[in-house]
Amino acid sequence: xxxxxxxxxVIFGASGDLxxxxxxxxxxxxxxxxxLPEKFALLGxxxxxxxxxxxxxxxxxxxxxxxxxxxxxxxxxxIQKIHYQSIQFNDAxxxxxxxxxxxxxxxxxxxxxxxxFYLSTPPSLYGIIPQHLAxxxxxxxxxxxxxxxxxxxxxxxxxxxxILKNQLLKDWQEEQLFRIDHYLGKETVQNLLVTRxxxxxxxxxxxxxxxxxxxxxxxxxxxxxxxxxYYDTSxxxxxxxxxxxxxxxxxxAMESPSSLEPVAIRNEILKVFQSLRxxxxxxxxxxxxxxxxLASTIKSExxxxxxxxxxxxxxxxxxxxxxxxxxxxxxxxxxxPFYIRTGKxxxxxxxxxxxxxxxxxxxxxxxxxxxxxxxxLVIRIQPDEGMLMKFxxxxxxxxxxxxxxxxxxxxxDLTHQRIPSAYERLIYDSMKGDSTLFARTEEVIEAWKFLxxxxxxxxxxKDVPLYGYPAGTWGPETAxxxxxxxxxxxxxxxxNLSDDGIYCEL
Ligand SMILES: NC(=O)c1ccc[n+]([C@@H]2O[C@H](COP(=O)([O-])OP(=O)(O)OC[C@H]3O[C@@H](n4cnc5c(N)ncnc54)[C@H](OP(=O)(O)O)[C@@H]3O)[C@@H](O)[C@H]2O)c1
Numbered sequence: 001x002x003x004x005x006x007x008x009x010v011i012f013g014a015s016g017d018l019x020x021x022x023x024x025x026x027x028x029x030x031x032x033x034x035x036l037p038e039k040f041a042l043l044g045x046x047x048x049x050x051x052x053x054x055x056x057x058x059x060x061x062x063x064x065x066x067x068x069x070x071x072x073x074x075x076x077x078x079i080q081k082i083h084y085q086s087i088q089f090n091d092a093x094x095x096x097x098x099x100x101x102x103x104x105x106x107x108x109x110x111x112x113x114x115x116x117f118y119l120s121t122p123p124s125l126y127g128i129i130p131q132h133l134a135x136x137x138x139x140x141x142x143x144x145x146x147x148x149x150x151x152x153x154x155x156x157x158x159x160x161x162x163i164l165k166n167q168l169l170k171d172w173q174e175e176q177l178f179r180i181d182h183y184l185g186k187e188t189v190q191n192l193l194v195t196r197x198x199x200x201x202x203x204x205x206x207x208x209x210x211x212x213x214x215x216x217x218x219x220x221x222x223x224x225x226x227x228x229x230y231y232d233t234s235x236x237x238x239x240x241x242x243x244x245x246x247x248x249x250x251x252x253a254m255e256s257p258s259s260l261e262p263v264a265i266r267n268e269i270l271k272v273f274q275s276l277r278x279x280x281x282x283x284x285x286x287x288x289x290x291x292x293x294l295a296s297t298i299k300s301e302x303x304x305x306x307x308x309x310x311x312x313x314x315x316x317x318x319x320x321x322x323x324x325x326x327x328x329x330x331x332x333x334x335x336x337p338f339y340i341r342t343g344k345x346x347x348x349x350x351x352x353x354x355x356x357x358x359x360x361x362x363x364x365x366x367x368x369x370x371x372x373x374x375x376x377l378v379i380r381i382q383p384d385e386g387m388l389m390k391f392x393x394x395x396x397x398x399x400x401x402x403x404x405x406x407x408x409x410x411x412x413d414l415t416h417q418r419i420p421s422a423y424e425r426l427i428y429d430s431m432k433g434d435s436t437l438f439a440r441t442e443e444v445i446e447a448w449k450f451l452x453x454x455x456x457x458x459x460x461x462k463d464v465p466l467y468g469y470p471a472g473t474w475g476p477e478t479a480x481x482x483x484x485x486x487x488x489x490x491x492x493x494x495x496n497l498s499d500d501g502i503y504c505e506l
Contacts, residue, residue: 006039007114007144007431008102012129013121014044014055014084018151020062023120024082026424029068031078035428039111044084045098055084068421081109089125095136102138113143116430119150126150127167134171141176149178149430152243153234154439157455158448165441174441178430183244184437185422188381188411192251192353193265195379195387202377203256205357206332213337213483214252215354215491216245218381219346223293223304223471224320228311236322237290237451237458240342246273246447247439248381249338252353253328262436266443273446277327284457285464289479291321293345296470303345303471317466320344321475324454325482339482341490345471350493351381365392365402374404376491384497385411408498 009027011019030036044055056079063075085101087094105111117133119126130148133139139146148168155161168177183189196202205211218240224231231239250272257264279287295305307314321343328338357375378388388408395401411419420428429437457464467476480489492500 004112004114004144005037005431006109006111007037007116008041008043008105008111009116009118009431010043010045010102011118011120012045012089012125013119015046015048015050015058016120018120019044020058021066022421022423023118023427024059025063025066025068026421026427028063028075028078029420029424030428031081032069032071032074037431039109040081041105041109041111042082043102043105044082045087047086047088049086050084052083056080056082068424069418089121089129089132092132092135095132095138099136099138113141114145116147116149119148123151123153123156126154127164130168130172131170139171139176145176145433147176147178147430147433148172149180149427151180153238154179154243154444155448156233156238158445158452161445161448165445169441175435177438177441178426178435179439179441179444180426181243181247181437181439182422182426183247183381184439185424185426186381187419187425188379188385189248189251190437191411192248192379197256206355208332208334208336210357211336212356212358212485213339213488214249215356216248216252216338216340216352217354217490217493218245218342218351219348219474219493220344221346221349221472223306223345224309224312226310228309230311231320232312232316232318235318236320236342236344237324237454241322241324241340242447242451243439243444245340245342246450247443248351248353249340250443252355252379253333253338255332260436262434265436266440270440270443270446271330272328273443273450275328275330275333276446276450277329278450279324279326279453281453281457284454284461287325287482288454288458288464289321289323289467289476289482290319290458290464291343291467291469291476291479292316292318293320293343293471294468296472298472305468305471306345319458319466321346321467321469321479323475323479323482326450337484339490341475341479343469343475346474347472348493348495349383350495352491352493353379353381354491355379356488365400367399367401378491378493378497380493380497383495386497388497406498410497 011023059082060075060079085098087098119129155164250269253272254268257268292306296303306312306320307316323341326338355377374390374392376390380386386409388406390404390406392402393405395403426437467478469476474492494500
């Protein structure tokens with residue numbers, strides 16, 4: 001392998017939304033921080049017919065519009081590194097001129113054979129592009145590393161994911177594949193690992209002996225915006241649960257890795273996926289809830305229902321809300337329910353993990369507002385990133401009234417350093433060949449396997465209801481029924497980490 005970090009960064013789907021909103025602004029930010037190699041070229045590839053100058057000017061606008069970093073003084077020198085090549089993705093013959101173009105770039109810019117190919121096209125092309133690249137030898141690592149970054153979704157169900165896996169592994173090695181899950185690039189998700197394994201106080205409690213249940217919420221207040229056409233073929237289960245939220249659950253539940261080597265961390269994550277208790281078809285009805293938002297009025301504004309959104313089938317049965325209860329069958333978690341819920345048009349935008357601890361064995365203090373299971377650790381992924389511990393405290397005065405109080409830490413207090421975006425972090429790691437924060441093939445396949453019965457039942461069986469919920473509420477009321485213990489409800493988080501309650505400030 002050539003000991004040189006120079007490389008060409010090739011983006012397929014370069015005329016698209018993701019390239020301009022996330023990828024190029026993130027690359028510019030790395031450039032400003034001097035984190036790109038000195039010898040570096042970015043080659044945008046799409047069907048659209050642009051000259052280098054057209055494409056550069058579009059990317060300049062994008063960097064200014066979707067600012068990742070305040071310093072814009074280096075944009076003109078950065079865009080000199082950007083080039084463009086038009087191809088027809090499905091036409092093998094156009095990969096020869098692509099290869100020639102890359103060879104010219106290498107010679108002109110003195111770049112070795114290292115190449116990153118980023119697939120930011122419609123998912124239907126994730127199999128064919130790598131196959132065509134291999135047909136012209138662009139998967140060969142003889143003259144330098146070749147890596148493929150693959151956007152989500154990786155397949156539409158278990159069958160299509162298996163087909164894609166086999167297509168990719170025919171010409172590429174597993175270590176060349178970087179499946180992006182931008183949740184794993186978030187500082188606060190990585191901090192879950194650090195919180196758990198850099199502190200002695202959490203691990204002894206982090207198990208079935210002390211934890212009653214684990215709740216993971218990812219709520220969005222917006223609807224499907226302009227993505228109705230795409231979303232209607234996907235839905236909340238595929239869009240959020242299959243990838244992001246099961247990954248967050250796995251990091252919450254994993255054993256301590258033996259080291260920080262990518263393989264050690266990924267092995268532990270995979271074991272969690274392998275320990276997910278399969279949901280039997282007959283249990284889908286009791287272990288899952290699906291919903292779809294209905295028109296409503298929020299703060300005097302009329303909000304369209306999902307079926308009225310642009311690009312959505314007026315008879316659509318695609319879920320915009322999904323909640324699921326499951327178990328992880330191992331010694332640490334045996335019998336502890338995990339609850340995941342996600343939805344669009346919920347009251348606020350929030351993602352968090354809540355560890356609910358078991359109540360004390362003997363409930364001594366019966367006066368005051370304390371509930372029997374008061375201890376919660378809230379790990380906030382976004383917004384107001386941080387951690388919150390809830391515990392019981394004596395209310396000052398006579399007697400022994402006890403109330404719930406909060407102890408909170410806000411991530412923003414930790415440092416004045418800027419927090420890199422998930423894409424910036426993941427792009428940088430992929431350049432360094434660090435696959436820790438990328439999903440491995442087996443993880444993705446296990447996640448599809450686990451959700452297959454749910455997908456099947458939601459598609460086929462008429463007796464798994466699709467509940468409507470008014471936009472701006474916390475989803476179908478019946479979602480509370482998922483939680484076995486009737487004295488417990490979902491947490492109703494607010495924008496501010498320290499607040500909760502169904503009527504709190506959003
Ligand atoms: N946008 C996001 O925030 C986001 C977030 C997470 C994941 N993703 C994933 O990232 C990928 C790219 O997202 P995007 O929003 O940038 O997609 P996009 O704008 O719809 O498409 C990217 C580019 O692919 C080409 N393309 C579109 N339809 C095509 C077709 N039928 N056949 C061949 N080429 C086609 C277009 O370029 P030409 O017409 O010039 O060829 C387009 O500019 C998608 O798979 C998406 O699921 C996106």
